[in-house]
Amino acid sequence: MPEFRALLSNDSDMACRIREFDWAATSLGAPNDWPQSLRSALSICLNSNYPTAIYWGSELRLLYNDAWASVPGPRHPQALGQPAHLVWPDIWHVIGPQLKAVFAYGKGIVSNDQYLPMRRFGRLEETYWDYSFTPIAGEDGRVAGIFNQGQETTDRVFADRRSRLLLQLSDRIRTMDSSAGIMATALQTVGEHLGVGRVGYGEVDQAERLVRIDSCWASGSMRPLTGTMSFGSLGQAVHQAMRMGETFAVDDVYNDSRISEADVIQRYATLGIRSTAAVPILRDGSYTAALFVQNADPHSWSAGELLMLQGVAGRLWEELARSRSEMVLRESERRHRLIFEQARDIIFTADLEQTITACNPAAAEAIGLPAERIVGRSIADFVSPDEFDRTRSMLRRKLQDGGVTRYEVSVSTAFGETRQWDVNSALTIGTDERPIGLHAVARDITEKRAFDERQQLLINELNHRVKNTLALVQGLAMQSFRNQRSIADGQQSFQARLGMLAAAHDLLTQQCWEGATIDALVADAMGPYGDPPGRIVTAGPRVVLPPKAAISLVLALHELGTNAAKYGSLSRPEGKVELSWRLDRERALTLTWREIGGPQVIEPDSRGFGLRMIERALASDLVGTVDVAFRPAGLDCTITATLPEFA
Amino acid sequence: MIENQTEAASNVQLRILVIEDEAVIAMTAEDMIEQLGFVVAGQAASVNDALAKVEQCDFDLALLDINLNGVMSTPVAHALRDAGKQFIFTTGYGSAGSQGGFDEIKVVAKPYTIATLERAILQATGDIRRP
Numbered sequence: 001m002p003e004f005r006a007l008l009s010n011d012s013d014m015a016c017r018i019r020e021f022d023w024a025a026t027s028l029g030a031p032n033d034w035p036q037s038l039r040s041a042l043s044i045c046l047n048s049n050y051p052t053a054i055y056w057g058s059e060l061r062l063l064y065n066d067a068w069a070s071v072p073g074p075r076h077p078q079a080l081g082q083p084a085h086l087v088w089p090d091i092w093h094v095i096g097p098q099l100k101a102v103f104a105y106g107k108g109i110v111s112n113d114q115y116l117p118m119r120r121f122g123r124l125e126e127t128y129w130d131y132s133f134t135p136i137a138g139e140d141g142r143v144a145g146i147f148n149q150g151q152e153t154t155d156r157v158f159a160d161r162r163s164r165l166l167l168q169l170s171d172r173i174r175t176m177d178s179s180a181g182i183m184a185t186a187l188q189t190v191g192e193h194l195g196v197g198r199v200g201y202g203e204v205d206q207a208e209r210l211v212r213i214d215s216c217w218a219s220g221s222m223r224p225l226t227g228t229m230s231f232g233s234l235g236q237a238v239h240q241a242m243r244m245g246e247t248f249a250v251d252d253v254y255n256d257s258r259i260s261e262a263d264v265i266q267r268y269a270t271l272g273i274r275s276t277a278a279v280p281i282l283r284d285g286s287y288t289a290a291l292f293v294q295n296a297d298p299h300s301w302s303a304g305e306l307l308m309l310q311g312v313a314g315r316l317w318e319e320l321a322r323s324r325s326e327m328v329l330r331e332s333e334r335r336h337r338l339i340f341e342q343a344r345d346i347i348f349t350a351d352l353e354q355t356i357t358a359c360n361p362a363a364a365e366a367i368g369l370p371a372e373r374i375v376g377r378s379i380a381d382f383v384s385p386d387e388f389d390r391t392r393s394m395l396r397r398k399l400q401d402g403g404v405t406r407y408e409v410s411v412s413t414a415f416g417e418t419r420q421w422d423v424n425s426a427l428t429i430g431t432d433e434r435p436i437g438l439h440a441v442a443r444d445i446t447e448k449r450a451f452d453e454r455q456q457l458l459i460n461e462l463n464h465r466v467k468n469t470l471a472l473v474q475g476l477a478m479q480s481f482r483n484q485r486s487i488a489d490g491q492q493s494f495q496a497r498l499g500m501l502a503a504a505h506d507l508l509t510q511q512c513w514e515g516a517t518i519d520a521l522v523a524d525a526m527g528p529y530g531d532p533p534g535r536i537v538t539a540g541p542r543v544v545l546p547p548k549a550a551i552s553l554v555l556a557l558h559e560l561g562t563n564a565a566k567y568g569s570l571s572r573p574e575g576k577v578e579l580s581w582r583l584d585r586e587r588a589l590t591l592t593w594r595e596i597g598g599p600q601v602i603e604p605d606s607r608g609f610g611l612r613m614i615e616r617a618l619a620s621d622l623v624g625t626v627d628v629a630f631r632p633a634g635l636d637c638t639i640t641a642t643l644p645e646f647a
Numbered sequence: 648m649i650e651n652q653t654e655a656a657s658n659v660q661l662r663i664l665v666i667e668d669e670a671v672i673a674m675t676a677e678d679m680i681e682q683l684g685f686v687v688a689g690q691a692a693s694v695n696d697a698l699a700k701v702e703q704c705d706f707d708l709a710l711l712d713i714n715l716n717g718v719m720s721t722p723v724a725h726a727l728r729d730a731g732k733q734f735i736f737t738t739g740y741g742s743a744g745s746q747g748g749f750d751e752i753k754v755v756a757k758p759y760t761i762a763t764l765e766r767a768i769l770q771a772t773g774d775i776r777r778p
Binding site: 460463464465466467468470471472473474475476478479482548552555609612613616617620621 | 668669670671672673674675678690692693714716738739740756757758759
């Protein structure tokens with residue numbers, strides 16, 4: 001038949017093979033006897049560049065074109081003319097029922113990404129296909145054969161799956177902070193996706209020549225594997241591949257020429273590993289880490305699985321690097337935050353408009369507002385307009401000259417106080433080298449200022465008192481050496497007066513210069529005359545005199561005592577002095593000095609320094625009156641004064 | 648020298664008001680004044696006392712302590728100036744204790760010697776009293 005000859009004169013490889021095939025020996029019979037339906041279908045098949053096959057007759061004997069020849073793998077070219085069930089025993093459970101259904105119902109079917117576990121190159125492969133089975137009607141109108149077109153989609157299916165997995169993995173770990181969490185999630189995702197027994201990640205320690213496995217996921221009969229493994233302990237071949245950056249896959253440890261060392265095989269057995277795949281991670285060309293999967297049973301690793309493993313390894317490395325750099329950053333931030341939070345110094349930041357952008361608890365405490373009620377407000381809210389002008393001019397100076405400015409500023413707090421701050425501030429420079437704001441450390445120096453002022457005041461006061469005391473000593477000296485019979489007498493009375501002054505100072509110093517009680521003053525002044533006991537009789541309540549009055553009283557009592565010892569009652573052994581005082585409700589003090597048992601008293605023509613001083617000093621310092629009476633029986637001295645209120 | 652000046656001064660009988668809160672120091676000043684041949688015209692130990700004495704007392708010159716029992720004696724200084732009286736400040740504060748507005752008034756720091764006091768008195772009154 002000329003048409004059929006023309007058809008078979010097609011110079012394709014399969015046309016040639018079909019021509020040469022001994023069809024007469026099959027149920028199809030010699031081509032010259034083939035029905036027109038088969039001839040037409042075959043014509044379309046051989047002229048198509050798309051993978052196309054024809055299953056013909058009840059035995060579904062196979063004819064196909066060049067494009068289809070790669071579909072069955074090494075079964076080509078023997079597959080030609082063979083019944084379908086002999087060609088496809090491995091996938092017959094899938095396509096057998098499909099082909100039968102097409103035959104039985106005369107309806108075509110289409111399968112997309114159909115999983116077909118094919119054994120093509122000596123091993124079972126997970127393959128996916130898009131294909132159609134279309135019935136071809138014979139001369140009698142019944143289905144005589146099946147027209148098949150299709151192509152393998154395994155790579156695309158695996159690529160889709162890989163992308164989905166990586167996407168899913170990224171989604172799960174993107175928000176994770178800890179390396180450990182990222183790792184655990186990645187390993188589990190890989191393990192569940194590939195359905196393997198164990199997934200681990202090891203980091204290379206070049207110095208120690210080992211791989212450190214910190215993270216491992218396991219399921220089924222396998223247990224997680226962690227710890228360290230020396231280079232080559234799972235075979236030199238594995239280590240070499242890792243170093244070279246090559247993925248290494250072993251389908252069956254007991255049936256792989258690359259795993260030959262006896263101790264290595266023993267180690268695999270101990271670890272329960274029958275099949276494994278490992279992907280190295282190289283950093284700057286050097287072996288840094290590895291992602292590995294292991295199974296307790298043999299497993300035929302598909303290219304898709306290995307590609308997926310490689311994709312995960314790359315992603316895992318990136319995510320770990322990100323998490324580690326973020327952790328370093330977080331740790332550094334945390335430390336700085338702690339310094340900021342715990343510093344006792346006031347720390348705040350502001351933008352170039354002088355709006356406060358952050359402040360620490362010390363600043364919040366100093367201002368008297370929570371930080372969130374300070375942040376966002378202008379510095380102008382916390383200082384007077386004059387002071388704000390000054391902070392602005394300081395900022396201008398920094399913008400012009402850079403560096404740090406130090407100045408004191410009065411700050412208004414929420415407590416209504418004005419506090420003095422010593423502020424050190426500098427520009428904050430952004431990543432683009434331009435100033436973005438300022439940061440300042442300040443210290444409240446209000447107390448220090450007050451202390452300094454107080455200190456100065458005290459020094460001035462001390463100077464004043466010393467000068468006054470020197471003037472007083474000068475006066476005592478002048479009076480002591482005046483009208484004395486001899487220098488020795490003068491020295492004696494001067495030393496006695498100076499001693500009294502020193503004793504009064506001691507008393508006052510003990511009481512922090514707040515005052516002294518009359519009985520203590522009396523004890524000091526009358527001490528020299530207290531022997532034998534009973535010569536000085538005292539009676540009076542506890543009364544505190546202010547410092548100046550206390551000194552005057554001591555000096556006055558001393559003068560009275562000296563006078564009594566020279567001329568009065570104390571010049572006789574049996575003589576006495578009665579000293580009594582009382583204080584009424586209006587704080588009016590009456591102090592009486594009465595000499596008893598002395599020689600007869602004659603009022604002197606002129607009064608010595610002692611009595612003059614008593615009258616003057618006590619009258620002045622106690623703001624009262626002093627009455628000295630020279631009674632013949634003895635000298636009487638009555639002092640009255642109104643004391644100031646004491647706390 | 649003191650003898651000569653004392654004789655010179657004794658002729659003019661310069662009358663001096665002593666305003667000092669410390670009795671011993673006041674008495675010492677009074678003794679010095681008498682030794683110099685001047686007359687102690689009166690004493691005061693507080694601001695109120697001094698203000699009264701400025702009005703009542705017959706005197707030519709005042710020794711005025713800047714601090715009287717812790718109170719600044721500025722009102723007394725004003726009263727003295729208003730009354731057209733010469734005066735000298737005495738102080739334990741050193742020269743830093745002088746009063747604003749009284750820069751021309753001589754300040755004598757305590758303790759002072761009789762010679763210092765005499766020089767200050769003569770300076771303050773020299774133009775009118777020195778023979």
